[in-house]
Amino acid sequence: MSRQELKVLLRELKKWSAPATVLLSLYVPEGRPVADVVNLLREEASISQNIKLKRTRDAVESAITGAIDRLTQITKIPQNGLVMFCGENFDTNEYKCYMFSPPEKVLVFFYRTDKFFHTEFLEDMVEDSDAFGLIIVERDQATIGLLRGSRIEVLEEFEGYVPGKHMMGGQSQRRIDRLIEEAYDHFLKEVGEKVNAYFVPIIEDKKLRGILLGGPGYAKEDFYKGDYVDYRVKKLILQPLYDLADQGEVGLRDMVIKASDILKEQKYIKVNNLMDEIKYHLAKDDGMVIYGINEIKKAIEMGAVDSLIVYDDPNNQELQNLIQKAESFGTTVYIVGSELPDAEWVGKTFGGAVGKLRFKLN
Known part of the structure; x- marks a missing residue:
């Protein structure tokens, strides 16, 4: 099977x-x-x-x-x-x-x-066996995620309580600064504990290839330099650290795109790059994009389809047959679901499949 x-x-x-x-x-x-x-x-x-x-x-x-x-x-x-x-x-x-x-x-x-x-x-x-860990950390917020295949999964998004700076002067100011630093350190330790809980088991299964770390300010550097995570986790954190404006899924997607050079062999990046190529050819109207199930089948039989994006609909037998046909002719096929931002566009606009041609058809 x-x-x-x-x-x-x-x-x-x-x-x-x-x-x-x-x-x-x-x-x-x-x-x-x-x-x-x-x-x-x-x-x-x-x-x-x-x-x-x-x-x-x-x-x-x-x-x-x-x-x-x-x-x-x-x-x-x-x-x-x-x-x-x-x-x-x-x-x-x-x-x-x-x-x-x-x-x-x-x-x-x-x-x-x-x-x-x-x-x-x-x-x-x-699922693709290899995965990349994703961490976004700032002084009082964090997101932990996982990139596997074409899917970005938010494992946990949470907040801590780190007070802002108060200007009082004297002994009271030093005491408040110390309490703020302690709260900040406590939050980074909490982030580290959660990161360890999620990523160490994947590392032990030898399925975590690397970890991306980013955030909007200085907290990402403090988190990386400090002793907050298991040494096996720290060894997998890749450079550079990424400047990000957002937390949550939006921030994770932004970090993955910024790390496209590092992740160029990952399915998520390959699919996004192919989607960008398809949009470029559509805008030029140069005949290098193929869609419509019957049209794609004919082009596959001619050896003309280089790569194909198919919306993941297991109840659509025509699409399932198309996937098998394309793979049998050596076409690169990417099966995408709702985890990809443009997946519904493929499903609704192109009837579930769109491809890039090797050469222009008459």
Whole structure:
């Protein structure tokens, strides 16, 4: 199963829920004998006979039986392992049983029936594995975020209380200045603790490539120079530090754009650069932009489409087919959702897809 197919399936699975623990999730790593897994499920089917509520008992039994039926059709677990989701949607009375080998290796054996499908082991497989940490800090405000693929995620945005300077003179002024400095230092320590909590686990997973740090004033330098973060975090903070006017998502986006030279291989920057190129060619009306699903398909078959931006709509089968066709012809495809500012423009103005040509078509 490809990453895009898995992404679409995960969206579907997350819609399923049940009032009782009847939805079966099963992860089997390579090397586990199929017979052992089947025997485990048969034991679980036997135990399920003790469930008192008939509908719940029938639903659990149906899920387990479906999983056994699918497993007995294969002789060995695939190289990347095997994943199964079986169960009944109580809202629609729909029953489905999915069995597939994911795009990356299954590392754990996991079996459970629950009120929802356990998809958490697959989430990282549909995202770009590398990420960049994002920090905006000023004297009494901070934003912590993450850049992964084409998505900027605000992890936390918060404020502290650091009083402004008061001009009183004498002993009272020195005491107030000291209290202000203590409050400022306390806030930077709080920022550091939160940064560590978010980024250290990603560093330990070897998935954080670097950290961008910015802010509107001197606080970013104080934060960088001070002993506020884990040494592993500090090692990943990239230079330069960025002057920014805003906090929140707006500030994070501004910092990422300013760091485009550093992040030039990151999907977010590539998509934004391609979007700028498309707008440039549209303004010139030079025939180097292609849109309309049928027109794009014809151009792909001619080898004329260099790169393509497709709005992420898993319910649009035409777009899904277009993605597969483009990739099979070697076209670079960027699938974007609402995380990109211009994504809705692609969806509404161009019917979900727009591309840049390698050469002008007659």
